[in-house]
Amino acid sequence: MQKVQAGDTVRVHYHGRLTNGTTFDSSEGRDPLEFQVGSGMVIAGFDNGVLGMEKGDKKTVQIPVDDAYGPKNPEMIIEFPKDQVPAEMVLEPGMQLNLNNSQGQVVPVVVKEVGEAIILLDANHPLAGEDLVFDIELVEIVGAPSRIIMP
Structure with missing residues (x-):
């Protein structure tokens, strides 16, 4: 066989x-x-x-x-300014989002932490x-x- x-x-x-x-x-x-x-x-x-x-x-x-x-790459943790998120969007840890990178490609991310001014996003593969x-x-x-x- x-x-x-x-x-x-x-x-x-x-x-x-x-x-x-x-x-x-x-x-x-x-x-x-x-x-x-x-x-x-x-x-x-x-x-x-x-x-x-x-x-x-x-x-x-x-x-x-x-x-x-x-392995998880620490460089794939992104600090994103909270003031660039629409005010009506309620972010919670674990929430999945899509960002566009500088080449216009969609990058899936997961919200890790929501701070007063910064949101931590994880772009590592799940x-x-x-x-x-x-x-x-x-x-x-x-x-x-x-x-x-x-x-």
């Missing part, structure tokens, strides 16, 4: 959770996730986790911070600093580069 190799396009079902068991994402009730292995479409630990799997295989993969979304656990089921290998297979 064919085993997943770098460059293959695969379809997987997955259940992602934190090490404390809290689910953060799952393909349950949706089409399987399709991606090309090794292309950077998914985090490195997930990419590496599917290597060598065969259709129908199920496994649990522990992904350390460095192979997931990396899963930065977390070790992750994924239950993965390989549904199929959709496409693979041509290979010479020795008899």
Whole structure:
């Protein structure tokens, strides 16, 4: 049976959770996730986790911070002037907002603290600093580069 190799396009079902068991994402009730292995479409630990799997295989993969979304970067904590927020907007810690950067790109942020003059915003990925656990089921290998297979 064919085993997943770098460059293959695969379809997987997955259940992602934190090490404390809290689910953060799952393909349950949706089409399987399709991606090309090794292309950077998914985090490195997930990419590496599917290597060598065969259709129908199920496994649990522990992904350390460095192979997931990396550690929290203190430089991604932004001090934002409160007087630049519309007066009618009530900000609370944990609230998710979108900012536009100097190139006009949308940057999702989370309100960390609301002070008298400054709001602290966290622009780190929500899963930065977390070790992750994924239950993965390989549904199929959709496409693979041509290979010479020795008899």
